[in-house]
Amino acid sequence: MKLLQMTDIHLTxxxxxxxxxxxxxxxxRALEHAMQRHADAEALFITGDLSDWGDAADYQLLKAQIADLPLPVHLCIGNHDDRPTLLEAFPELEGDRGFVQAVAPLSLGHAITLDTWGPESHAGHFCEGRADWLARQLTALPGPLWIFMHHNPVPLGIAPMDRIMLLNSARxxxxxxxxxxxxxHIFHGHCHLPLSGSLRGIPFSAPRGTNHAGWPDFSAKRLLSAADLAEAYAVIFAEPFHTMVHMVEFGYDGEVRREGSPDYADWDRLTMVR
Structure with missing residues (x-):
């Protein structure tokens, strides 16, 4: 199974x-790059910050951009979004108790998209109602299950980012x-950083994002840090007993070199390109 994840697109x-x-x-550009190389993917998941300011026009632009893609697109809500405005443009996203949460069948198990949005807050929220809904899905659905969400459920060790992580991370x-x-696997966004780790033994990852990039400044106390790194999205390969996640830096426009064969017999100090 092949899936795509884009995050923090921040349309404006x-x-x-x-x-x-x-x-x-x-x-x-991200869509064009992905469709030229990965049109065989089973689905695309966009994990939040669909709009930069939650404007209605941004969601109409998004609807137009994904309308003719040759694969299903599943949307998560992020802190820069506005839930009522998003649901006006995409009423089909409204789930239990008005949250933007859903289950999507895949060829290998099911994907679950979560709503971690809260009003007037950049931090993530996971209330009892959302927890109850997720618990019911996790109990009822057979595995494997793939969770997609916006906010990071584990602290980064970067003080400004940790203030706006999923506040109800224990729940x-x-x-x-x-x-x-x-x-x-759990897939998230929000941080504009390539991340991987585990939560209670469950692996998670995040790609950088399709526009602006963050920087892991572990000495930062108040302000977030940014860097001029290439824009990226994730390509996910999944089999029954393993998962591989690539961060594809589609924004990189430099040279890509072919540096030699993986066959040991072809390795030679005089001919190998190094």
Whole structure:
């Protein structure tokens, strides 16, 4: 099974930039890059911050950009989004108790998209209602299960980012832990950093994002840090007993070299390109 994850696309008013970059153009570039190389993917998941300011026009632009893609697109909500405005554009996303949460069948198990949005907050929220819904899905569905969400459920060790992580992370951990044997992977965004780790034995990962990039400044106390790194998305290969996640830096425009054969017999000090 092949899946795609894009995150933090931050669509905005045409002509406006974030970090000197055009998020609308970069999302279009990401889609073009992915469809040229990975049109055989089973689904695309976009894990939040669909809009930069939660404007209705941004969601209409998103709807137009994904309308003709040759694969299903599943959307998560992020802290930069506005839930009522998002649901006006995509009413089919409204789930139990009005949250943007859903289950999508895959050729290998099921994907679960979670709502970690809260009003007037950049931090993530996971209330009892959301926990109850997730617990019911985890109990009812056979594995493997793939969870997609916006906010990171584990602290980064970077003080400004940890202030806006999933605030109810203990509740989330307690909800997923009993089902660790059938949850294959958790995918998130929010941090604009390539991340990987585990939560109660469940692996998780995040790619950088399709526009602006973060930087892991572990000495930061108040402000977030950014860097001029290449825009990226994730390509996920999954089999019954293993998962591989690649971060593809589609924004890199430098040379890609062919540096030699993997066959040991071809390795030679005089001919190997190093």
């Amino acid at each position: 008013t045409p002509g406006q930039t974030i970090g000197g970059r055009d998020p609308n153009a970069n999302f279009a 989330f951990a307690e909800t997923v832990a009993p089902h660790r044997d059938k949850i294959a």
